[in-house]
Amino acid sequence: MNIGGKWEGINILHTDPGAEESLSCKACGMEMEVHRSVIGPTQRFEAMAEKEHEHDLWFCVNNRLDWHALLVNLTVEQSVTSSPSLKAFIQQDINAIKAEHIAGE
Template sequence: MMKGYDTFFEEPGTVVERICRVCGTPCLVERNKLGATSWVAAMAKRETLHDFFYCPHHEQEWHQQALELVQAIEETPSKRLASLLQLDLIDLLKENGIQPQNEPVSSGSSE
């Protein structure tokens, strides 16, 4: 799981739905959860009331591979390499029963 890609923390009741940035699947949600929303908050034992969104596929090996492809697409300065990686990502998603809608990666978006 990677915050901002396949897991999201939102203020309670402010967001109806989140979509996984890795595979485009609507996320599952746990509403009004009390807990840490970051590693630092966990270390400080600071809890915050939040809605926790997460991809239902996040524990599957193919999803981790897809996450790595998404990160590589966003990090490469090469448009050609990004296009090839995007094709690999689309193939991987299709092999696992996910039909990509448009482009599953929104390059340069901030979360």
């Protein structure tokens, strides 16, 4: 689910409180930051029903950067295509962006 330019399950994650010690962004691989024991909804329908619960909110430190938004979009495209050749082609773009913007890639 897209949340304000961020994708739940890729660069925004919700977990049970204390369930994870650390998580990595599925787009860029960087360690995510966490807000522990947040009270609030974790899904659109939960918010519409005015429900909330305690959870940990994880987010990538690179979320506001243009190159990261492109990585997220490519990751989504790669996950929905059924073509192995397109997946490989998209991976080349992902690798090039990571090499340009992430140290050690």
